[in-house]
Amino acid sequence: MTENARRGFLAAGATFAGAIAVAPGLHLIAPALARGAGEPASNANRWGLLIDTNKCSASCDACVKACATENGITEQVADPRQRSQWIRKIDIKEKNGRQHSLPMMCQHCSDPPCVDVCPTGASMKRADGIVLVDRHVCIGCRYCMMACPYKARSFVHEPLTEQNPQVPRGIGCVEACTLCVHRVDKGQLPACVEACTEGAMLFGNLADPNSEISRRIAHEATTQVRADLKLNTGVRYQGI
Amino acid sequence: MNTATVLSARAATSKFWLIAAVGALISAIGFGSALYMEHHGHAVTGMTNQIVWGLPHVFAIFLIVAASGVLNVASIGSVFGKTAYKKRAPLSGLLTLAMLSGGLFVLMLDLGRADRVMIAATKYNFTSVFAWNVFLYSGMFGIVAVYLWVLMEKRLYPFAKPVGVAAFVWRLVLTTGTGSIFGFLISRNAYQSALLAPMFIIMSFAWGLAVFLITQAVMFRWNGKTLDPAILKRMKNLFGTFIAAVLYFLIVYHLTNLYFAKQVAFEKFILIDSGFAAIFWIGQVLIGALLPMAILYHPRLGQRMCAVTAAAVLVIVGAFCELYVFIIGGEAFPLDIFPGAEITSSFFDGQVATYSPSLPEFLLGLGGLGVAFMITLIGVRLISKFLPEDDAVQPDAATD
Incomplete structure (x- = not known):
């Protein structure tokens, strides 16, 4: 040598x-520290998303597909109006002709109307800001669906089979985006964020002023959808 | 007792059993429909992720609102001391219990997980109007049961007024709670109004009295009795006033909406542009308010029991139309997620939602009516005190 x-x-x-x-x-x-088994979620975190609509193409639905695969939303439902949609692409045309395309899902509000109206407390917000439905306590009254300003929640209309064991779903219960809580708790990114090859979706801790998402929200123009409702959403948008 | 009387009594008994069998069948069909929906899921209904509350909610809310309203007849007697209404207080209480049971039958069996009714009864989130209503509904059963006891037990008559006042206050709170189910929904144009609570109260006055007038007419006819024309006049005048008050609230509700620019598109949708407009103008306004008022205030028709009963039936038809427009129409109008922009998606954003009720959900609603009917029927059969027994013309007739 x-x-x-x-x-x-x-x-x-x-x-x-x-x-x-x-x-x-x-x-x-x-983006996320893994949480040990039995360790409660901490309010030192407030998980959120920043979505840059300038990077989001109308023809791309990678995030929607990734969500369906990750969460086992693969059932064939005859009536499309009865299909569960945890995340969907919305095409927007403003009055001045400007067009956008963006993913819409549960906005993980700090003051979520769905949690306020749920009679049993099945709709709940974790300490780290993730809004969830406890499938053991949901009675299927759909009041939360009436209350959500974003049409982010779906009701399961038919019996389900072949579910993802990590993401329990069931007939007669209401469901919505969980921010891939099962992944976040392991320190992974939500499936939609991971699938977005354009880098339009940033996941992070809004409670940490030094996180990238906080820094960008502090220094760049961002929007909360229906900000007039003062729900303090965990999902923010850029470019709209 | 002669042979003719015995035969007539037997015929009446047979007729009772026939009617009871029909009522039981309707209730059983309603329950069967709920089991069918439970087994197959809400996929067999017309309800979707766009129209999440449908026909069962129209039936349930009608029954619950009318249940609280029908107790007004008792309140006018016990709280405001009108003798003619005191005689009607027991029937009014029975109808409250019957319709509340029917309404809750529909509401509970429409749940996605009706098997978890125990969770609804044991776990509460006190920021939820629904959770308040669990207490308000169960409390209403308790208060009205005590009220009926006090009204029927001579020794307890002195307590009729305080218990009557408690029941009156409770029913006002209960209907406020029912109106607030919608009033607190900030995201939908049709709702989010403080006006809905008093509006539901006044709706309950009219709908409850309509149910009472029909029941009273049937009971009087069944028993071969004639209603004192003075009492009929008082009741129909009160009924007319309630219908006018509902119309007034309806006008104020829509006018306030029209005042706010953000609500104009919704008002245009409900009042002009959609299929709901026809139900609103023909069903709710014409059949549910103008026609009944024309009948009630007609110099000759207004004095006839059958005409007043027909007006009551029209008000109930109008009530169903009103709730259909309010609940389904309110949901059909697209959510304003991006105000001022046109939006489209695979989840029907920006589109008017369509809804075709299916047979099972209609039958479930009908089952609720069947349950209310059965409870009333059994009650009046078992306890004769539910039949209003009037003396001569009431001395305070002129004061109403």
Whole structure:
């Protein structure tokens, strides 16, 4: 082995060893810290999304497909009006002719009307801001669907089979985007964010002023849908 | 007892059993429909993720609102001391219990998870108007049961007024709660109005009295009795006033909506542009208000029991039209997610939602009427005190 080759080998070895040593720390810059089993969600986090509609193409529905796969929303429903839609693409045409396309899902409001109106407390907001439906307590009254300003909730009209074990769903209950809570709790990104190859969706902690999502919201123009309702949504948009 | 009397009594008994069998059948069909919906899911209904509350809610809310309203007859007697109405207080209480049961029968069996009714009864979220209503409805059963007891037990007559006042206050709160189910919905143009609570109260006055007048007419006819014309006159005048008050609230509700620019498109939709407009103008306004008022205030027709009963039937038809326009029409109008912009999606955003009620949900609603009918029928058969027994013309007739 020549001197150069030895040096190259040592440099490569040191880089590899360094990578091994640093890699566990890399998750520090991942969007979410994994939560231990039995450990409650913390209000040190408020999970949210920032969606840049300038990067969102009307022809792309990768986020919708990824959500359906991840959450097992694959049933064939005869009447499309009765289909569950946790996330959908909305095409917007403003009066001045400007057009946008964006994904719409549960906005994970800080003051969610669905939680206010739920008689049994099945609709609830976790300490980390994720709005969920407890499928064991939901009685299927659909009052939350009447209350949601974003039409973000769906009612399961038919018996379901072949569900994803991590995402229980069931006939007669109301459901909506969970922000992929089962992934977030493991420190992973929501499926829609991961699937967005255009980088239009940013997931992060709104409670941390140093997170990328907080910094961008602090310095760039962003919008809450139906901001007039003062629900303080966890999902923000850019470009509309 | 001569043979003719015995035969007539037997015929009446047979007729009773026949009517009871029809009522039981309708209730059973309603229950069967609920089981069918429970087994197959709401896929067999016309309700969707766009129109989430449908025909069962029209029936249920009619029954619940009318249930609280029919108690007014008792309140006018106990709280405001009108003798003619005191005689009618027990029947009024029975009808309240019957219709409240019928309404809750429909509401509970329409739940996606009707099997979890125990959860609804044991877990409460006190920011929810629905949760308040669980207490208000069960409390109403308790108060009206005590009220009936006080009205029928001579020893307890002195308590009739305080219990009557409690029942009156409770029923006002209950109807406020029912109106507020919609009044607190901030996201939909049709609702989100504080006006809905008093509007539901006045609707309950008219609908409840309509149900009472029909029941009273049938009971008097069945028993071969004639209603004192002075009492008929008082009741029909009160009825006419209630119908006019409902119309007044309806006008104010739509005028206030028209005042706010953001509501104009919705008003145009409900009053002019959609299929709901015809139901509104013909069903709700013409059949449900103008025609009954014309009958009631007609110099000759207004004095006839059958005409007053017909007016009551028209008011109930109008009530169903009103709730259909209010509930289904209110949901059919697209949510204003991006105000001022045109939006489209695979989830029917920006589109008027369509709704075709299916047979099972209609039969479930009908089953609620059947349950209310059966409870009333059994009540009046078992306890003769439910039949109003008037003395001569009431001395305070001129004061109403």
